[in-house]
Amino acid sequence: MRWKSAAVAMLMLLATTAAFAQKDVPFGWHKLAGTEMAERKPVDVLLRADFDGDGKPDMAIILADDPGRASGLFVYTTATSRWAKLESAAVGKFGDRRIELVKPATVETACGKDAANDACKNGVPAKVVLKRPAVRLLQGNDAPELFYWDRESKAMKKAPLPKAEDRELRTEN
Secondary structure: OHHHHHHHHHHHHHHHHHHHHHHHOOOOEEEOOHHHHOOOOHHHHEEEEOOOOOOOOEEEEEEEEOOOOEEEEEEEEOOOOEEEEEEEEEHHHHOOEEEEEEOOOEEEOHHHOOOOOHHHOOOOOOEEEOOOOEEEEEEOOEEEEEEEEEOOOOEEEEEEOOOHHHOOOOEEO
16 A cells, blocks of 8 residues: 555656646757757847736747757747747758847838738738737748737737848837
């Protein structure tokens, strides 16, 4: 009987440890290290800001999956107490991606000039009014993307930004 109690205690300890580990990074993913970082600096793959507006710091981070096949952009918001995968791709394609913090402002999206863009067909506005910080994902020569908190859906939303030749973020304060 004593071994059953010990086994139950061990299972509870393992379950608790897994729950705490989930806040560090999502299960099956790890922080970039060594060659996965390539030419990037830590500030290029990790941001902390209050994305969801609850007054507590949230985290956006680029992670690699444990098998080493993919990388993804994740955000952990304290309002939901969950990780959300915002974007992922094969490692080779994701290697030159980095993230930047976008301060509150009115941001012009790619949908202002190119409403025919496939990314604009899901109701992405020509401009996004940011009331709190957001994340800009830079992707080599591909068009950057904006990830911002939507108060109504209580989730991060995505908007394409102008192409690489127009990299300067257009904002109005």
